[in-house]
Amino acid sequence: MYFAALLARTEDGWEASDTELDDVETLSDLADLAREASPDEDTVLVLIEQEDGWFGVVRVDGEEDPRIYVSDAAAAARSSYGEILLTDELLGREPGDDVPDLDALDLDGTEDGEPDDEDADGGPTTASGESVPHGPVGDAQVLEDLGVTEKELRSMTEDAVSEIAEALGASEVLETVR
Numbered sequence: 001m002y003f004a005a006l007l008a009r010t011e012d013g014w015e016a017s018d019t020e021l022d023d024v025e026t027l028s029d030l031a032d033l034a035r036e037a038s039p040d041e042d043t044v045l046v047l048i049e050q051e052d053g054w055f056g057v058v059r060v061d062g063e064e065d066p067r068i069y070v071s072d073a074a075a076a077a078r079s080s081y082g083e084i085l086l087t088d089e090l091l092g093r094e095p096g097d098d099v100p101d102l103d104a105l106d107l108d109g110t111e112d113g114e115p116d117d118e119d120a121d122g123g124p125t126t127a128s129g130e131s132v133p134h135g136p137v138g139d140a141q142v143l144e145d146l147g148v149t150e151k152e153l154r155s156m157t158e159d160a161v162s163e164i165a166e167a168l169g170a171s172e173v174l175e176t177v178r
Contacts, residue, residue, distance in 0.1 A: 001051045002081060003161060005177050006034060007170055009043040014170035018177040019046070027058075027066060027087055034060040043146075045168075047161045048081055055160040056085045057153075059142050069138040069153065071160065077132040090138050143167075 008015045017037060024030050034044040041062035049055040054075040059067040068085055076082025088094065140150040148167045156163050165174040 002049065002079075003051075003178065004046065004048045004081070005161070005174060006037045007045040007047065007165065007168065007174065008038040009045075010038070010040070014165075014168060014173050016165075016170065016173040016177045021048070021081055021084075024084060027068075027084055030058060030084060031060050031066045034058065034066070035062075045143075045164075047164060048085070049161045050075070050079055050081070052158060053079070054082065055156070056082070057142055057164065058085065059139075067139045067142045069136065069140055069142045071136050071154075071156070072134065073132045073137040074134040086132065086137070091132065 002021075004019050004021050006017045006019050008017070015037075019033065021030075024033060030046060034046050035041070038044045044060045046058040046060070047055070048058075054070060054072040056068065056070045056076065061067075068087075068090055070076050070082065070085050070090070073082075073086060073091065076086055136154055140153055143153060143164065144150060146168055148164060152167070153164075162171065162174065165171045
């Protein structure tokens, strides 16, 4: 089961909104959705969590490029929402000419970690056949200036979204949309 929420930082504190990711196909779409949540170009966090699997944090500050952290790239690679976050840049790859046909994959956002194709080394692969590392990827300091250290973020597991919200002082507003 998935949970996704937007936390927008305002002058009065954090505002939370439940978000539907069914129409989001790319990281750019996700960043646009986050920017719509904050007309004043304040910080917006997109928190995505797959129960007992992985979590991701996307931080959008105005028109800057999104900053991303994913707790387990291999687990996220088996999810349509995770595929949105696992960009070539995040995985340290050069953008390839081969763009996978995501419609042919029949990913509907309800996958719950079924085994995916594996590479020759036995590791998971993305839809395009690229190997994905086990463990965290991205900017582990994405929340550092908001009070969540890299060490704390990397140690979060099952209830990471709630732990992040609590550290930000936004747990009450998050619970209203959960």
